[in-house]
Amino acid sequence: MSESRKGVARLVVKCQDKPGIVAAVSGFLHSRGANIIHSDQHSSDAEGGMFFMRNEFYLPGMDMDGLEAFKQEFSREVAERFGMRCWSMNPAWVRxxxxxxxxxxxxxxxxxxxxxxxxxxxxxxxxxxxxxxxxxxxxxxxxxxxxxxxxxxxxxxxxxxxxxxxxxxxxxxxxxxxxxxxxxxxxxxxxxxxxxxxxxxxxxxxxxxxxxxxxxxxxxxxxxxxxxxxxxxxxxxxxxxxxxxxxxxxxxxxxxxxxxxxxxxxxxxxxxxxxxxxxxxxxxxxxxxxxxx
Amino acid sequence: MSESRKGVARLVVKCQDKPGIVAAVSGFLHSRGANIIHSDQHSSDAEGGMFFMRNEFYLPGMDMDGLEAFKQEFSREVAERFGMRCWSMNPAWVRxxxxxxxxxxxxxxxxxxxxxxxxxxxxxxxxxxxxxxxxxxxxxxxxxxxxxxxxxxxxxxxxxxxxxxxxxxxxxxxxxxxxxxxxxxxxxxxxxxxxxxxxxxxxxxxxxxxxxxxxxxxxxxxxxxxxxxxxxxxxxxxxxxxxxxxxxxxxxxxxxxxxxxxxxxxxxxxxxxxxxxxxxxxxxxxxxxxxxx
Amino acid sequence: MSESRKGVARLVVKCQDKPGIVAAVSGFLHSRGANIIHSDQHSSDAEGGMFFMRNEFYLPGMDMDGLEAFKQEFSREVAERFGMRCWSMNPAWVRxxxxxxxxxxxxxxxxxxxxxxxxxxxxxxxxxxxxxxxxxxxxxxxxxxxxxxxxxxxxxxxxxxxxxxxxxxxxxxxxxxxxxxxxxxxxxxxxxxxxxxxxxxxxxxxxxxxxxxxxxxxxxxxxxxxxxxxxxxxxxxxxxxxxxxxxxxxxxxxxxxxxxxxxxxxxxxxxxxxxxxxxxxxxxxxxxxxxxx
Amino acid sequence: MSESRKGVARLVVKCQDKPGIVAAVSGFLHSRGANIIHSDQHSSDAEGGMFFMRNEFYLPGMDMDGLEAFKQEFSREVAERFGMRCWSMNPAWVRxxxxxxxxxxxxxxxxxxxxxxxxxxxxxxxxxxxxxxxxxxxxxxxxxxxxxxxxxxxxxxxxxxxxxxxxxxxxxxxxxxxxxxxxxxxxxxxxxxxxxxxxxxxxxxxxxxxxxxxxxxxxxxxxxxxxxxxxxxxxxxxxxxxxxxxxxxxxxxxxxxxxxxxxxxxxxxxxxxxxxxxxxxxxxxxxxxxxxx
Structure with missing residues (x-):
């Protein structure tokens, strides 16, 4: 099982809901060659609601160093733009x-x-x-x-x-x-x-x-x-x-x-x-x- | 449906648990020619526990007068003997x-x-x-x-x-x-x-x-x-x-x-x-x- | 209820799974000012699997004509590119x-x-x-x-x-x-x-x-x-x-x-x-x- | 747990439904000083239906020999009378x-x-x-x-x-x-x-x-x-x-x-x-x- 988890990571986001988040996140992943395996989203419907997202994606060949670099890119290109303060990207192959x-x-x-x-x-x-x-x-x-x-x-x-x-x-x-x-x-x-x-x-x-x-x-x-x-x-x-x-x-x-x-x-x-x-x-x-x- | 309820009554008993209740109740019903359709019992297992019973029985030809007489017999022959203060016998055919x-x-x-x-x-x-x-x-x-x-x-x-x-x-x-x-x-x-x-x-x-x-x-x-x-x-x-x-x-x-x-x-x-x-x-x-x- | 459905449509897609679909669809919706309310996706994991998606989105002011125009844009800019033959975009306000x-x-x-x-x-x-x-x-x-x-x-x-x-x-x-x-x-x-x-x-x-x-x-x-x-x-x-x-x-x-x-x-x-x-x-x-x- | 099972047996009966079975079984148990702990009954409602019964009872001091004797009494006094061919009385304390x-x-x-x-x-x-x-x-x-x-x-x-x-x-x-x-x-x-x-x-x-x-x-x-x-x-x-x-x-x-x-x-x-x-x-x-x- 751990074999098939290699190269798979989970991007979990919680932030203020804003237009364009899904497009930005999925666009970022696609532009880097990452393949989305599962994606779930939820918007709390209250005014000024929160947005929640979990993406399980596969990036061929990604190891811990690769993941670290990927996180920094995501931080710069997406997270900062949308003011996300609460997100994580965890390797699926690490217990x-x-x-x-x-x-x-x-x-x-x-x-x-x-x-x-x-x-x-x-x-x-x-x-x-x-x-x-x-x-x-x-x-x-x-x-x-x-x-x-x-x-x-x-x-x-x-x-x-x-x-x-x-x-x-x-x-x-x-x-x-x-x-x-x-x-x-x-x-x-x-x-x-x-x-x-x-x-x-x-x-x-x-x-x-x-x-x-x-x-x-x-x-x-x-x-x-x-x-x-x-x-x-x-x-x-x-x-x-x-x-x-x-x-x-x-x-x-x-x-x-x-x-x-x-x-x-x-x-x-x-x-x-x-x-x-x-x-x-x-x-x-x-x-x-x-x-x- | 009401037709098939004719002659059917429900005897519901709640009393102190004592040996012989089931034998007395079922013996009484049998001796009067009543046929038990469903019977459920429960004893609460605490010390000095309570006994609960529901019998659905059929007595051919029983009408309201017959039921009234049957209740009085039950009262005399069973309920009093076991000190039952909380029992009822209801006609199933009455809404x-x-x-x-x-x-x-x-x-x-x-x-x-x-x-x-x-x-x-x-x-x-x-x-x-x-x-x-x-x-x-x-x-x-x-x-x-x-x-x-x-x-x-x-x-x-x-x-x-x-x-x-x-x-x-x-x-x-x-x-x-x-x-x-x-x-x-x-x-x-x-x-x-x-x-x-x-x-x-x-x-x-x-x-x-x-x-x-x-x-x-x-x-x-x-x-x-x-x-x-x-x-x-x-x-x-x-x-x-x-x-x-x-x-x-x-x-x-x-x-x-x-x-x-x-x-x-x-x-x-x-x-x-x-x-x-x-x-x-x-x-x-x-x-x-x-x-x- | 029908009031709050005004301007809301559901884009349902079934097609061969390919990289970049989610990014393309969500990018298209965002670029047109549509706000995604709910989004669900599923990839059948077999080889050459299928991709399924349902987006409920809100486009302020969209009426039937607007929806028709929006469908044609989607067809040209997304559906054809990904070879989608099986998709629909239905107005939520129409019973x-x-x-x-x-x-x-x-x-x-x-x-x-x-x-x-x-x-x-x-x-x-x-x-x-x-x-x-x-x-x-x-x-x-x-x-x-x-x-x-x-x-x-x-x-x-x-x-x-x-x-x-x-x-x-x-x-x-x-x-x-x-x-x-x-x-x-x-x-x-x-x-x-x-x-x-x-x-x-x-x-x-x-x-x-x-x-x-x-x-x-x-x-x-x-x-x-x-x-x-x-x-x-x-x-x-x-x-x-x-x-x-x-x-x-x-x-x-x-x-x-x-x-x-x-x-x-x-x-x-x-x-x-x-x-x-x-x-x-x-x-x-x-x-x-x-x-x- | 086995301690509290001592003296407890389970009488299971399957036979043609006839009037008086419950009275006979419960009367027998009561007359021998057995206390019914749980009792369940079911009559299949078809014509010439079957009757099913399970009694869990406690007879103080009953051991294997006592159970054997009890079975023979039950056989003579109840089972034969009602033509029961399919019944068992198992000790609850034996695994x-x-x-x-x-x-x-x-x-x-x-x-x-x-x-x-x-x-x-x-x-x-x-x-x-x-x-x-x-x-x-x-x-x-x-x-x-x-x-x-x-x-x-x-x-x-x-x-x-x-x-x-x-x-x-x-x-x-x-x-x-x-x-x-x-x-x-x-x-x-x-x-x-x-x-x-x-x-x-x-x-x-x-x-x-x-x-x-x-x-x-x-x-x-x-x-x-x-x-x-x-x-x-x-x-x-x-x-x-x-x-x-x-x-x-x-x-x-x-x-x-x-x-x-x-x-x-x-x-x-x-x-x-x-x-x-x-x-x-x-x-x-x-x-x-x-x-x-």
């Missing part, structure tokens, strides 16, 4: 580094590892970090596992987080919380802005916070859900990447809800992570634009 | 009287009328009441329409509600709020306990209250939902009967959300109403047991 | 003329009329034609109804079809078969190539032909479906536009299957018709490219 | 022995192993047999793996099958084909009647036989499906246990279809296997009655 944080539940983690092993998630999983030692064995057949216990006092929590931040340094373009039962500090979140993906086990904004399945059972809902979102400083309030639900009924116990919910969680998280590493998610305020396959 | 309250949106209303005209909702729709005159014409091709304007002051609101309560008297075994944009008073709710069904245009408990689609758009959710629930004195907090969702995406405007949402609303409400009139919904605290077909 | 053929079932028909009345299907429904008189009354509250009886002999069938073709002449840009229980002749199909949309009450290619619900029940399937497709000369073999399914179970009778199926049918057909009139469906051999909202 | 046959694809297999490891599939997986050696390593971390190569000639195929039948002897109450790319002989099928579960990678009866994804792509379907069914002597014609679908679109390649399809396959098979080992599936001619949780 993003991914670290996974987890506690004791293994379902979301194993789904990620399983899809990664099948090359459905194109990334380098550099490590799995857990505050519990339980999952060492199944994880280590795939990737390195680190146990970082987290104490109960604020000092101990801060210390553990600092250890984790050290471990992640240079090893994580994206951090995935695959049911990590600790709240990250603002410091951590600021270090990885829109790069920490969490799976919340409810259909947000319903059941923000702890113990959503118990609360869902108490409220008597007929569907339970899961939400993958970027982590921001406000708990469970970050931009939503993906959500899904599953039907439940009166005969289901809380354990049944957890079991059904686990299936939704793992799929929702896997889709969100896949889309993130393929540069398909653009944050728009507290929302996301997702250019699905 | 429940249904009143529909609506404002200006017609989608949920028309779905109900359409399914009712196809005999999928087995009820007598005695009237449609609206605080706006707009829907008179399409409604009157089906059933009587009453326009009851609702003023803005508390006094005017109370007066309008009193008029509606008068109209409903003796004409409503169930009241359906098919997007009625007025909040009912505790007095109204107490008059029709667990007999008022509302459709809320969100996946409750997300977006309780007003304007859920705008808030859903602002929160950037990836699914929007609808919830049919019994109305209690606390706004949007009553027992949920049915819920469903539909997928939305970044390219959808608030109008698109409303349009997609309208489709979910009308189906969720139609299912809830159908289940209610077929005695398939049993309220259990703030939850429901729904014995679907 | 397509739609005729609906139906037999006795009303569910798919009423769904279309209902959505049309809400302006969700932007078309002129010029007539409903049926081989039975039953639906005259509900239809005539919306649009003209014609009863064209169809005899059993080949001659009578041909005669009835000829009558219908006469009626449709000049009155139908698209013909929708909303459960029309007659097989159209090749002559009819050739007169409206890729302009006749049928709803088949199964998940094609399962249960091609007659009586799919009975056969689905006999096979014991756990889902039943519906398929909207363009009609070609081969029965139930034309390009599929949309499909969906609904879950059924052992307790459902054939009548339950028909009732559940009716819900799937009406939604699948409504989506297909809506996409067709919005120029969102491009036929690609025996498949379709559908650019959904 | 069924399960063998899995697989070729090279691992997705359906790994899903089963993963759910089994979480105790969601309550069985003893005694072995995985494959005609390829590829999956030895991941499988052996869970259960024994046997490589049984299958030649191309009829003799070699028969020989391989004979080897597998030998291995399975006494080790398999159920055989799961988790994408096993060999057709089993009538001899094999007769040895395990309604005990071999296959996952077919299409929505049967669409695309019976080989290479369904390619054929689905060629037909341009908008949904692809998977079907779990019991294996009978006729290829892909056995009773369907479970089906599901996933939406696909024009931009998906055959590889995308396979990848999406793999997700449907693994879930459909896992549900079917789980229901089978929990005695929730009753075969009714070429259909199934499934009493879901």
């Amino acid at each position: 993003k580094k991914m670290a996974i944080l987890v506690s004791r539940y293994d379902h979301a983690l194993m789904e990620l590892l399983w899809r990664w092993a099948r090359d459905e998630i194109y990334a380098d999983i550099t490590m799995v970090v857990s505050n519990h030692p339980d999952l060492r064995e199944p994880v280590e057949t795939f990737v390195p596992f680190h146990h970082v216990p987290v104490g109960r006092s604020p000092e101990e929590k801060a210390e553990a987080e600092a250890r984790i931040l050290d471990m992640l340094e240079g090893q994580a373009d994206v951090v995935v919380l695959a049911r990590y039962m600790q709240i990250l500090s603002p410091k951590f979140v600021q270090r990885y802005p829109m790069k920490v993906i969490n799976i919340h086990h409810s259909f947000l904004p319903a059941f923000v916070g702890a113990d959503p399945y118990r609360r869902a059972a108490e409220r008597g809902v007929k569907l339970i859900g899961a939400t993958a979102h970027y982590v921001t400083e406000e708990l469970d309030q970050g931009p939503i990447i993906e959500q899904d639900v599953i039907r439940v009924k009166h005969s289901h116990s809380i354990d049944d809800l957890k079991s059904s919910g686990a299936d939704v969680e793992r799929h929702v998280l896997a889709r969100a992570v896949r889309w993130h590493v393929e540069d398909r998610v653009i944050v728009d305020g507290n929302k996301t634009v997702v250019f699905q396959r | 429940k009287k249904m009143a529909i309250l609506v404002s200006r949106y017609d989608h949920a209303l028309m779905e109900l009328l359409w399914r009712w005209a196809r005999d999928e909702i087995y009820a007598d729709i005695t009237m449609v009441v609206s605080n706006h005159p707009d829907l008179r014409e399409p409604v009157e091709t089906f059933v009587p329409f009453h326009h009851v304007p609702v003023g803005r002051s508390p006094e005017e609101k109370a007066e309008a509600e009193a008029r509606i309560l008068d109209m409903l008297e003796g004409q409503a075994d169930v009241v359906v709020l098919a997007r009625y944009m007025q909040i009912l008073s505790p007095k109204f709710v107490q008059r029709y306990p667990m007999k008022v069904i509302n459709i809320h245009h969100s996946f409750l408990p997300a977006f309780v209250g007003a304007d859920p689609y705008r808030r859903a758009a602002e929160r950037g959710v990836k699914l929007i939902g609808a919830t049919a629930h019994y109305v209690t004195e606390e706004l949007d907090q009553g027992p949920i009967i049915e819920q469903d969702v539909i997928r939305v995406k970044h390219s959808h405007s608030i109008d698109d959300l409303k349009s997609s949402g309208a489709d979910v609303e009308r189906h969720v409400l139609a299912r809830a109403v159908r289940w209610h009139v077929e005695d398939r919904v049993i309220v259990d605290g703030n939850k429901t047991v729904v014995f679907q077909r | 397509k003329k739609m005729a609906i053929l139906v037999s006795r079932y009303d569910h798919a028909l009423m769904e279309l009329l209902w959505r049309w009345a809400r302006d969700e299907i932007y078309a002129d429904i010029t007539m409903v034609v049926s081989n039975h008189p039953d639906l005259r009354e509900p239809v005539e509250t919306f649009v003209p109804f014609h009863h064209v009886p169809v005899g059993r002999s080949p001659e009578e069938k041909a005669e009835a079809e000829a009558r219908i073709l006469d009626m449709l002449e000049g009155q139908a840009d698209v013909v929708v078969l909303a459960r029309y229980m007659q097989i159209l002749s090749p002559k009819f199909v050739q007169r409206y190539p890729m302009k006749v949309i049928n709803i088949h009450h199964s998940f094609l290619p399962a249960f091609v032909g007659a009586d799919p619900y009975r056969r689905a029940a006999e096979r014991g399937v756990k889902l039943i479906g519906a398929t909207a497709h363009y009609v070609t000369e081969e029965l139930d073999q034309g390009p599929i536009i949309e499909q969906d399914v609904i879950r059924v179970k052992h307790s459902h009778s054939i009548d339950d299957l028909k009732s559940s199926g009716a819900d799937v049918e009406r939604h699948v057909l409504a989506r297909a018709v809506r996409w067709h009139v919005e120029d969102r469906v491009i036929v690609d051999g025996n498949k379709t490219v559908v650019f959904q909202r | 069924k022995k399960m063998a899995i046959l697989v070729s090279r694809y691992d997705h359906a297999l790994m899903e089963l192993l993963w759910r089994w490891a979480r105790d969601e599939i309550y069985a003893d997986i005694t072995m995985v047999v494959s005609n390829h050696p590829d999956l030895r390593e991941p499988v052996e971390t869970f259960v024994p793996f046997h490589h049984v190569p299958v030649g191309r000639s009829p003799e070699e195929k028969a020989e391989a099958e004979a080897r597998i039948l030998d291995m399975l002897e006494g080790q398999a109450d159920v055989v799961v084909l988790a994408r096993y790319m060999q057709i089993l002989s009538p001899k094999f099928v007769q040895r395990y009647p309604m005990k071999v579960i296959n996952i077919h990678h299409s929505f049967l009866p669409a695309f019976v036989g080989a290479d369904p994804y390619r054929r689905a792509a060629e037909r341009g379907v908008k949904l692809i499906g998977a079907t779990a069914h019991y294996v009978t002597e006729e290829l892909d014609q056995g009773p369907i246990i479970e089906q599901d679908v996933i939406r696909v679109k024009h931009s998906h390649s055959i590889d995308d279809l396979k990848s999406s399809g793999a997700d449907v396959e693994r879930h459909v098979l896992a549900r079917a296997v789980r229901w089978h080992v929990e005695d929730r599936v009753i075969v009714d001619g070429n259909k199934t009655v499934v009493f879901q949780r």
Whole structure:
């Protein structure tokens, strides 16, 4: 698979909507001999709206140096002209580094590892970090596992987080919380802005916070859900990447809800992570634009 | 259809779970020559749990008098023995009287009328009441329409509600709020306990209250939902009967959300109403047991 | 709604994939002062693949004459250069003329009329034609109804079809078969190539032909479906536009299957018709490219 | 989990429908001090219909000897009286022995192993047999793996099958084909009647036989499906246990279809296997009655 990604890059643009952007971008790519494989666009329809674009293009023979030069040309000839401040051009053949944080539940983690092993998630999983030692064995057949216990006092929590931040340094373009039962500090979140993906086990904004399945059972809902979102400083309030639900009924116990919910969680998280590493998610305020396959 | 309902009744039981209930109920029915067509049971698994049962049975030749006698026998021989305080035995061949309250949106209303005209909702729709005159014409091709304007002051609101309560008297075994944009008073709710069904245009408990689609758009959710629930004195907090969702995406405007949402609303409400009139919904605290077909 | 469509047109292109098409099309539109509202593209990835594009653009002040002139410019400056033989530029403010053929079932028909009345299907429904008189009354509250009886002999069938073709002449840009229980002749199909949309009450290619619900029940399937497709000369073999399914179970009778199926049918057909009139469906051999909202 | 299953058994009945069966069965259970935990019933509504019932009951202190005695009592006092020829009473605390046959694809297999490891599939997986050696390593971390190569000639195929039948002897109450790319002989099928579960990678009866994804792509379907069914002597014609679908679109390649399809396959098979080992599936001619949780 990495072979066919050689020479392929993804140009992702977010900027003020102006006439002529598509013509300028596609004209630039064509003039340089780049072939557009996929192209997606979206204009938010509000007044003074935003424009979002993702182009997957192929430039024969392009390597990292070539990409760097291409970026500079694009910057000069297109980005500056349209005042684009928020754009990226990423090589499709380079795997993003991914670290996974987890506690004791293994379902979301194993789904990620399983899809990664099948090359459905194109990334380098550099490590799995857990505050519990339980999952060492199944994880280590795939990737390195680190146990970082987290104490109960604020000092101990801060210390553990600092250890984790050290471990992640240079090893994580994206951090995935695959049911990590600790709240990250603002410091951590600021270090990885829109790069920490969490799976919340409810259909947000319903059941923000702890113990959503118990609360869902108490409220008597007929569907339970899961939400993958970027982590921001406000708990469970970050931009939503993906959500899904599953039907439940009166005969289901809380354990049944957890079991059904686990299936939704793992799929929702896997889709969100896949889309993130393929540069398909653009944050728009507290929302996301997702250019699905 | 009403022909084949002759002699059919539905015995619905909710009581403390005790050994031998099923044997007693089915033994009673068999001993009287009644044939069980459908039977559903549920035990809530908590300590000192509740037992729920719905039996659809056929007793050849049973008419209203026969049913009345049968109820008294059941009461003496089974219900009293097991201390059942909450049970009913309804004739399947008698249509429940249904009143529909609506404002200006017609989608949920028309779905109900359409399914009712196809005999999928087995009820007598005695009237449609609206605080706006707009829907008179399409409604009157089906059933009587009453326009009851609702003023803005508390006094005017109370007066309008009193008029509606008068109209409903003796004409409503169930009241359906098919997007009625007025909040009912505790007095109204107490008059029709667990007999008022509302459709809320969100996946409750997300977006309780007003304007859920705008808030859903602002929160950037990836699914929007609808919830049919019994109305209690606390706004949007009553027992949920049915819920469903539909997928939305970044390219959808608030109008698109409303349009997609309208489709979910009308189906969720139609299912809830159908289940209610077929005695398939049993309220259990703030939850429901729904014995679907 | 028609107001905001003024000046908006849809450019739909299907051609051999070549480098530079996107740049040429978007460059042309931009150079003429047209603003792209939505743009979708697809390249079939086979060797010598095809390219598909739909642009919804706004050109201030454009009327029918302006559009005609714009088409000629596009033809000269872009279409000829890229050898495009299959493209169209349709005014968004002009409603397509739609005729609906139906037999006795009303569910798919009423769904279309209902959505049309809400302006969700932007078309002129010029007539409903049926081989039975039953639906005259509900239809005539919306649009003209014609009863064209169809005899059993080949001659009578041909005669009835000829009558219908006469009626449709000049009155139908698209013909929708909303459960029309007659097989159209090749002559009819050739007169409206890729302009006749049928709803088949199964998940094609399962249960091609007659009586799919009975056969689905006999096979014991756990889902039943519906398929909207363009009609070609081969029965139930034309390009599929949309499909969906609904879950059924052992307790459902054939009548339950028909009732559940009716819900799937009406939604699948409504989506297909809506996409067709919005120029969102491009036929690609025996498949379709559908650019959904 | 096995602890809470002690003393629990499942009485499954299929017989001619007659008045009084429910009363007799529930009366018998109650008279012996058994407590009904779950009860499901179904009557096929045809004339001279069949009756299906599943009771999960708890008899304090019941062990294998007690269950055996209980079965004999039930046989004498109920089954004979109603002429039941097809009934079973299985201990919930005993795991069924399960063998899995697989070729090279691992997705359906790994899903089963993963759910089994979480105790969601309550069985003893005694072995995985494959005609390829590829999956030895991941499988052996869970259960024994046997490589049984299958030649191309009829003799070699028969020989391989004979080897597998030998291995399975006494080790398999159920055989799961988790994408096993060999057709089993009538001899094999007769040895395990309604005990071999296959996952077919299409929505049967669409695309019976080989290479369904390619054929689905060629037909341009908008949904692809998977079907779990019991294996009978006729290829892909056995009773369907479970089906599901996933939406696909024009931009998906055959590889995308396979990848999406793999997700449907693994879930459909896992549900079917789980229901089978929990005695929730009753075969009714070429259909199934499934009493879901």
